[in-house]
Amino acid sequence: IAGITQAPTxxxxxxxxxxxxxxxQDMRHNAMYWYRQDLGLGLRLIHYSNTAGTTGKGEVxxxxxxxxxxxxxxxLTLASAVPSQTSVYFCASSDSNTGLTYGYTxxxxxxxxxx
Amino acid sequence: DAKTTQPNSMESNExxxxxxxxxxxxxxxxxxIHWYRQLPSQGPEYVIHGLTxxxxxxxxxxxxxxxRKSSTLILHRATLRDAAVYYCILxxxxxxxxxxxKLTFGQGTILTVHP
Numbered sequence: 001i002a003g004i005t006q007a008p009t010x011x012x013x014x015x016x017x018x019x020x021x022x023x024x025q026d027m028r029h030n031a032m033y034w035y036r037q038d039l040g041l042g043l044r045l046i047h048y049s050n051t052a053g054t055t056g057k058g059e060v061x062x063x064x065x066x067x068x069x070x071x072x073x074x075x076l077t078l079a080s081a082v083p084s085q086t087s088v089y090f091c092a093s094s095d096s097n098t099g100l101t102y103g104y105t106x107x108x109x110x111x112x113x114x115x
Numbered sequence: 116d117a118k119t120t121q122p123n124s125m126e127s128n129e130x131x132x133x134x135x136x137x138x139x140x141x142x143x144x145x146x147x148i149h150w151y152r153q154l155p156s157q158g159p160e161y162v163i164h165g166l167t168x169x170x171x172x173x174x175x176x177x178x179x180x181x182x183r184k185s186s187t188l189i190l191h192r193a194t195l196r197d198a199a200v201y202y203c204i205l206x207x208x209x210x211x212x213x214x215x216x217k218l219t220f221g222q223g224t225i226l227t228v229h230p
Binding site for chain 2: 033035042043044045048058059090092103104105106107108109
């Protein structure tokens, strides 16, 4: 089934540790995104990539980094996790160049708890 | 980005129609109206989008006011599976008409469906 795969599904992480959230899509979408969702704050964009080899900062990029080495993969790295990064993380993709027809496709999320 | 305003919550009975309103009085001419929904413990899901004319798809209908300052998402027969948070989002289309701006989520409307 075409879509987005996120891993892990959930994780408990000690503060100060490094963590990479994985995101893979098989739809050949050119654009990919990372959002975090927190109670009362809704979904906020962390980083995005309009095409392989390029990335950009979203609304809340501090403490996170991304890379886009190829079309399919868009990992999100927390270099040194802090408790405020406890959240549910969603990866999404879109074929923004034909966005007149298609919307974003979201993954099922990664629930991260930093203790 | 132009802002949307939605009621915090709405309730419906199963098999009845549901009309979810959205106000976007500052909408610009290049803004498309997008609707997403998020079921419990899942990522957001694209529902429908439109510009000026009413739109129908297998999930819902979108009714857009003539002045485009408001729109209504219509679920023709609500089911228990339609209980979700519904987001109304404006997305600007670039000058070349080839790509959209990024999705910015508000708080949405929590829809409760009663058996």
